[in-house]
Amino acid sequence: MRYAMAVDTRKCVGCSDCVVACQTENNVPIGFCRDWVVEVMDGTYPQLEMEIRSERCNHCENAPCVRCCPTGASQKIEGGIVVVDHSKCIGCGACMASCPYDARYPHPSGYVDKCTFCEHRIKNGLSPACVAVCPTKCLYFGDLHDPNSNVSVVLKRRKFKTLIPEAGTNPQLYFLI
Amino acid sequence: MTSRRDFIKISALGTGVLAMSSGAYGAIKLISSPEDAKKLRVDLKRTPTYCEVCFWKCAGWVYKTSEGKIWKIIGNDEDQHSNGRFCPRGTGGVGMYYDEDRLKTPLIRVKERGKQVFREASWDEAFEYIAGKMKDISSKYGPESMTLFTHGSGSAYYTNLIKAYGSSNIAEPSYAQCRGPRDEAFMATFGEEVYSPEITDIRDTKCLVLIGSHIGENMHNGQIQEMSDAIDKGVTIITVDPRFSTAAGKSKFWLPIKPSTDIALLLAWIHEIIYNDYYDKKYVEKYCSGFDKLKEHVKDFTPEWAYGITTIKPDLIRKTAKEMADASPSVIVHPGRHVTWYGDDTQRVRAIAILNALLGSWGRRGGFYRPAKFVVPSAKIPKFPEPKKTWTDAFPGKYPIASSPVSNALIDASIPENKPGLLIKGWIVNGTNLISSIPNQANTIKAIQNLDIIVAIDTMPMEITGWADVVLPECTYLERYDALRISPYRKPAIALRMPAAEAKNNTRSGYNIARGLSLKLGLEAYFPFENQDELLDWQLKQVGSSLEEMQLVGVKTSEREADDLYFAENEDVVFSTDSGKIELYSKAFEDAGYDPLPKYVAHEEPAEGYYRLIYGRAPMHTFGRTSNNPNLTDLMKENSVWVNPKVSKEWGLTAGQYIWLKNQDGVVSDFPIKVRITERIRWDSIYMVHGFGHGQKQMKRCFGKGAGDTQLITKVLIDPIMGGTGMRGNFVTFVTEKTDKEVAS
Numbered sequence A: 001m002r003y004a005m006a007v008d009t010r011k012c013v014g015c016s017d018c019v020v021a022c023q024t025e026n027n028v029p030i031g032f033c034r035d036w037v038v039e040v041m042d043g044t045y046p047q048l049e050m051e052i053r054s055e056r057c058n059h060c061e062n063a064p065c066v067r068c069c070p071t072g073a074s075q076k077i078e079g080g081i082v083v084v085d086h087s088k089c090i091g092c093g094a095c096m097a098s099c100p101y102d103a104r105y106p107h108p109s110g111y112v113d114k115c116t117f118c119e120h121r122i123k124n125g126l127s128p129a130c131v132a133v134c135p136t137k138c139l140y141f142g143d144l145h146d147p148n149s150n151v152s153v154v155l156k157r158r159k160f161k162t163l164i165p166e167a168g169t170n171p172q173l174y175f176l177i
Numbered sequence B: 001m002t003s004r005r006d007f008i009k010i011s012a013l014g015t016g017v018l019a020m021s022s023g024a025y026g027a028i029k030l031i032s033s034p035e036d037a038k039k040l041r042v043d044l045k046r047t048p049t050y051c052e053v054c055f056w057k058c059a060g061w062v063y064k065t066s067e068g069k070i071w072k073i074i075g076n077d078e079d080q081h082s083n084g085r086f087c088p089r090g091t092g093g094v095g096m097y098y099d100e101d102r103l104k105t106p107l108i109r110v111k112e113r114g115k116q117v118f119r120e121a122s123w124d125e126a127f128e129y130i131a132g133k134m135k136d137i138s139s140k141y142g143p144e145s146m147t148l149f150t151h152g153s154g155s156a157y158y159t160n161l162i163k164a165y166g167s168s169n170i171a172e173p174s175y176a177q178c179r180g181p182r183d184e185a186f187m188a189t190f191g192e193e194v195y196s197p198e199i200t201d202i203r204d205t206k207c208l209v210l211i212g213s214h215i216g217e218n219m220h221n222g223q224i225q226e227m228s229d230a231i232d233k234g235v236t237i238i239t240v241d242p243r244f245s246t247a248a249g250k251s252k253f254w255l256p257i258k259p260s261t262d263i264a265l266l267l268a269w270i271h272e273i274i275y276n277d278y279y280d281k282k283y284v285e286k287y288c289s290g291f292d293k294l295k296e297h298v299k300d301f302t303p304e305w306a307y308g309i310t311t312i313k314p315d316l317i318r319k320t321a322k323e324m325a326d327a328s329p330s331v332i333v334h335p336g337r338h339v340t341w342y343g344d345d346t347q348r349v350r351a352i353a354i355l356n357a358l359l360g361s362w363g364r365r366g367g368f369y370r371p372a373k374f375v376v377p378s379a380k381i382p383k384f385p386e387p388k389k390t391w392t393d394a395f396p397g398k399y400p401i402a403s404s405p406v407s408n409a410l411i412d413a414s415i416p417e418n419k420p421g422l423l424i425k426g427w428i429v430n431g432t433n434l435i436s437s438i439p440n441q442a443n444t445i446k447a448i449q450n451l452d453i454i455v456a457i458d459t460m461p462m463e464i465t466g467w468a469d470v471v472l473p474e475c476t477y478l479e480r481y482d483a484l485r486i487s488p489y490r491k492p493a494i495a496l497r498m499p500a501a502e503a504k505n506n507t508r509s510g511y512n513i514a515r516g517l518s519l520k521l522g523l524e525a526y527f528p529f530e531n532q533d534e535l536l537d538w539q540l541k542q543v544g545s546s547l548e549e550m551q552l553v554g555v556k557t558s559e560r561e562a563d564d565l566y567f568a569e570n571e572d573v574v575f576s577t578d579s580g581k582i583e584l585y586s587k588a589f590e591d592a593g594y595d596p597l598p599k600y601v602a603h604e605e606p607a608e609g610y611y612r613l614i615y616g617r618a619p620m621h622t623f624g625r626t627s628n629n630p631n632l633t634d635l636m637k638e639n640s641v642w643v644n645p646k647v648s649k650e651w652g653l654t655a656g657q658y659i660w661l662k663n664q665d666g667v668v669s670d671f672p673i674k675v676r677i678t679e680r681i682r683w684d685s686i687y688m689v690h691g692f693g694h695g696q697k698q699m700k701r702c703f704g705k706g707a708g709d710t711q712l713i714t715k716v717l718i719d720p721i722m723g724g725t726g727m728r729g730n731f732v733t734f735v736t737e738k739t740d741k742e743v744a745s
Helices: A017-025 A064-068 A094-098 A129-133 A150-157 B002-014 B017-021 B094-098 B123-140 B155-165 B173-190 B221-232 B262-275 B281-287 B291-297 B303-310 B314-327 B345-358 B407-412 B441-449 B510-521 B532-542 B547-553 B587-591 B630-635 B645-651
Strands: A003-008 A036-044 A047-055 A074-077 A081-084 A139-143 A173-176 B046-050 B059-064 B070-075 B107-109 B118-120 B146-150 B207-211 B236-240 B253-255 B331-333 B426-430 B453-458 B470-473 B493-495 B555-557 B611-616 B640-643 B658-663 B673-677 B685-689 B731-735
Touching (some): A017 B070, A017 B630, A129 A139, A129 B070, A150 A173, B123 B146, B253 B314, B262 B314, B262 B345, B281 B345, B407 B441, B510 B532, B547 B555, B640 B645
Antiparallel strands (some): A003 A139, A074 A081, B107 B118, B611 B731, B658 B731
């Protein structure tokens, strides 16, 4: 099992629904977020192009945050999901410094927090909160080892890219272009 | 023209909706319903609601934590409006409930208006005070001198109250400040409006044309969902906008038009479609009237002619016209929603309606579908008294085509020096912040100063509540029952809203407030049910359901009576226009003294150093209504002024710098606004999101954050046809030095 997510940049409108749905689902304190929206502009008026991306933890195959964590709080669980065991985290911030995607934030309660792919939901057969809410249905989630999963199907059909592949982390967040 | 107005009223009811929906509720099956199951169900883990953050009214579920606290709101999978997916504002609706700045208890003013010195009052005392003033107005001026300005779900109850009292002045700013020109233009052309939610069949369209409409930044849920589905299916999107909107970024063609010249472009498209024989001949012949006159009218409106006006190259105009024709009839030239721009808006939307008619999209798959709607019986109440005067008597002969009361006309009628034929002396303002929703703030404040009573009903301490004599705090939609949602859509459906929590503080629901006032006015016969849940249960039982059932399912959808979502092949359709045809040439407009066919008229342009003020929406806010919502403020806490890099260079502006905006009349924004330097806006315009720059200190999160466009809209271009307030004829320049204006800390 290898969980992954694909984001269709042709459909994403950057509304931030993924952000607020994650915040309410996971009780992320106001002022922090586990996912966010990036808008990239290119060109000069009126020859313009725009890419909008919903971003979050890349749940890297080769995750620097897991490697550098001194207490083992940052760890991989089933399906390659990277999580932080809050009880083991001492809030040292080494993982935050090592993450090329700036995907983690310091929770006011003293630990580091991040996207879990809504592991508590997927084990009950639900999709992550951001995927479930997205009005444009631009987020695809599933098991890459299952050729019929949403994410496998769409990655077969469409061109895609990953962010900062040169970091060598083998990210599992794909952007359909 | 009175007859025309009356005709429109009747025809609005006579077409489509009612005719198709009669008996549709028979599909709902009755289940047994114990009498004791009607009250707040504390045992439910999730309770049904429909959203109140915008007018799309998506149905969903409010989930609570194991401690019973409101946790999250999720779409109801059975609901056509949301398909189980809420937009960011609906998802963030929990913030409306938790906002600690909410109004908490009734207030009565103790110092002069606008000073905002109030004392706390009991509900009984507040009702007594309002009823006393209303009785005075009734005996001194007649009940017609009361006006209701209203928005949102509570409207039904306050409308019932004000009609029972004897006035028909019920104005929604959503008409003359927003969609009114669209409604009248489509009514004049097709004999039918486009409703809300709009009947645009975006999911099946092959070509979607957006004229300044920014789907994706306005998060009208069904439209954004369907646009996304259409993108998956390879739709061609054509966006006309001086700004590179999000939708423009998804478009095959973006036409970066010079602002205020849209009619020229539309006429050139009509010219191309007619003179290249692109139009749907069979459809036009069968359903339309006035084609020859239209053809003659647009003879000279070539793409070359339009190029000089719009700055859009002729080949692009030709290519996009062909693109629409190739998709016909599965093409939508979108009617838009907020269309009060330049004062000739009804004519601009008429051109849009005509274009749709030529392409044969009305009544066709991928164009405009026929809506269906439930009919739910209302409670039996006495007949309303007949008002001796209506809002049209205030300024006789003005706005002859307006089918709804015009808010700005009623505000003008509150100022004695305007010598109105009907002087307005009292306002009840429900859920609409008139200071921010009506342009020309000074005029609104002047009107308020002439009133005998102004009551503001809201959940938040908005600017308008600061001007009120009595402030009535409503509870949020998460703490109340409301009228059933029975909006027209593809299938007839009903949705229930019920309280997920007890009303916080000393707040009450709209129904309870209106009924409470009715008791003091001796009008309780118009509210025969003491509590709304009893009314809802009675209504639902009339259609074979019950409150108990709806509490468990939230939404009930039934099939249409007939397979008539679109016109059948060769169907004989009688349109509710005077001629029974789609009127390309409007005889009704001609009779009223207006152009029967749309014409392009040049509009004023900005002076040297000034830029046209264009405003719009952000996906995570519904105007000022959400600007203090803790969850949504977290996503966007202030607006910024979009400036083209050429302009910022000329002015030496830097990204992130705070500046003030000054308009053509010398009005300077109260608060500074952050500069956003972006290629996404034309060099002759600036852009800002509406709904920021609040001056109410009681709204701590949004006070002084960003600038308010309404403050800078002092020049209002009135649409003579229906009274709409065109707001895009204002120009601003930059003030970089700190002024003596109040600056937020």
